Amino acid sequence: MTASDPQALIELIGLTKTLRGQKEPRPILTGVDLAVHAGDSVAILGRSGSGKSTLLSLIGLFDRADGGRYLLHGRDITRLPERKAAALRSAEFGFVFQRFFLLKHLTAAQNVAMALVNGQGWLPRRKRKAKVMAALEKVGVAHLAKHRPPRLSGGEQQRVAIARALVREPKVLLADEPTGALDTETGNLVVSTLYEATRQGCGLILVTHDWDHARRMNRVLRLTGGTLHEVGDDDRPVEPVANAEVTQEFPAGVGS
């Protein structure tokens, strides 16, 4: 089988996923098509429960699709056994989550170094330290290298988590609501940090509920009915009504 877009880092063709183990099988993804190239930034919006995290976990090889095809660098990895998936996961992907998952008793630098220890075999100490500091530098928190997470703000912790994702030089960053626990200003900084990584050729898939963050990506897609749809300028949310009780960040149809 050949890729329809040989330049793509990631190509998903008609990917499907149905949840089983319940009374009725429940289709979550019904035919997802997506191509991500080096340096691409893609935002995925969608109503809660629409399947955004499920899709990211398929892309990040934490789970497998039931149908369709998944090509990585043009190679079909739809049915990869777990051992090979684990190796690809650490070689190809960086993950950033809403919760930072930093180890409290380790410094920022040690947290980042953990990704190297776990993923890249043995590296000489000096080389490891240089990589860690370069990653912290890239996200603007090198000066906090010796601080432990409890002494860092939420935004600083998330940037350390991004450094941890970047230190292995992933081809694609997968970010699942990375600003969900942050205030708007800090969230903006974190999104800028992620976007900056794409300038160095990394692909970025950002799952978010925040239209303002989404629109800073090159492409905005909406997951609805189990498939991805382009969100065009016409779909932009209107200005929020003053004093209205806002329960969603988007008007119907945009963020769902």
Ligand SMILES: Nc1ncnc2c1ncn2[C@@H]1O[C@H](COP(=O)(O)OP(=O)(O)OP(=O)(O)O)[C@@H](O)[C@H]1O
């Ligand atoms: N392990 C699981 N077992 C049962 N149901 C699950 C499981 N994982 C996800 N689901 C269900 O699948 C659907 C999609 O979940 P998913 O977390 O992918 O949605 P989401 O769009 O990321 O939601 P949110 O924006 O709230 O994070 C939801 O209805 C969820 O309840």
